[in-house]
Amino acid sequence: MSAGATCGPLLCVRGLTKRYGHRIGCADVAFDLDPGEVLAIVGESGSGKSTLLSLIARDLAPDAGTVRYRLRDGTLADLAALSEAERRHLMRTDWGFIRQDAAQGLRMGVSAGGNVGERLMGVGARHYGRIRSTAAEWLGKVEIAADRIDDPPKAFSGGMRQRLQIARNLVTGPRLVLMDEPTSGLDVSVQARLLDLIRRLVAELGLAVVIVTHDLAVARLLSHRMIVMRGGRVIESGLTDQVLDDPAEPYTQLLVASVLAA
Template identity: 75%
Template sequence: MSGEPILCVRALEKRYGARVGCTDVSFDVWSGEVMAIVGESGSGKTTLLNCISGRLPPSSGGVSYRMRDGTLRDLAELGEAERRFLMRTDWGFVHQNPIDGLRMRVSAGANVGERLMAVGERHYGRIRGAATDWLGRVEIDAGRIDDQPVSFSGGMRQRLQIARNLVTHPRLVFMDEPTGGLDVSVQARVLDLLRGLVADLGLAVIIVTHDLAVARLLSQRMMVMKSGRVIEAGLTDRVLDDPRHAYTQLLVASIPES
């Protein structure tokens, strides 16, 4: 990890009228680090992810991102064009349901190639070559490059969504329950793929999951949320092996014995 964080979150809060989505959340993330945000349904973890990824405006607090030139910029001060460019290039977002992150009626190759075109690539041969390479990296047969995602299985769609997000070599990737809708055997394959790609590319990743086994496999640090607040945070192994908050202890105790 580099000396300075790539993302800084300070006193973040999101309210929906009187209801609190998340409140008083502060943390940093460094390049090459995976941070897991865990908690039960309704804990506020997805609201938090949407706020820090620019998909929801926070009610108060701030999120700052370190640009490629080393400057730390407040996301609220970015223009709309800057923010959209950041989301298409420097950031990735892997949805739980790949339908939300893919264009289902264009080819697999076009899904990957669109991201390259967003950063200015116009050479058809290079775009198709990069798409072919990335399909291979996510274990999709190159012969499927012209097939539409509607013909793919759930696991293949999720792997295609991962390729679409990573082809531009983003520095920060947000993941919302990336294995949540998959069968257990397919989950294991996607998780193994994600772990390898994250390590190879040195990505910073923020992953939301209710599955503590996923958090243990992928993350170095984790935050536990309940009722919109972070109630425990630390190194993943420490939090899971020696939980200090009663709620975290309850979550850990509920993991089925393998």
């Protein structure tokens, strides 16, 4: 099988569960994600959506359940069975993680170009000129001016930091990107610009995405399918437009109604 070939789902999540004492963080969550598909996980604060994302990324160890990912050779690998070195390599190459607070996903004391170039170096790039050229190219793709390549992220606005974090994550050509509230806390106009950029890059690169958001408008704009969570459990799932236009569960109906009433 050739590199990049896939047969079946890219990501398979089965029975993911995480408890904190008597409190349920996440309970028996299961779904598949196909190559190029965007899945939104929505729910109120405390619903378990960010816990689920952390379990998928192995930032948290589950109490039960599995996360399996289809490698480029077609093998469906259990992430828990990978060595730490294998998992880190996967996260640097085939996965990206856009965090809500860009400062957590960037090296704040390193230049914009260095942030992008560092990820390239992590996969073996060593030619300084080519690294800098590729970093400049990616800054342009996320609408950051070339003359800002030597500026540190701390000199950037919130929206620019998020765009830089996107460039840092996408420069190695990942197939799966996790996004945790990527537009939260930004001004409305900045949010709109960032969402347009994300939607364009996702389509151009054929990315599979799992995006956590409390904003149903973001979910509708970006995702093909949606999971609605409450109390750590999935209470409804389906095609995004179907769930939002004709929600079956009373909780989902309340979520949609609260947006319409706002």
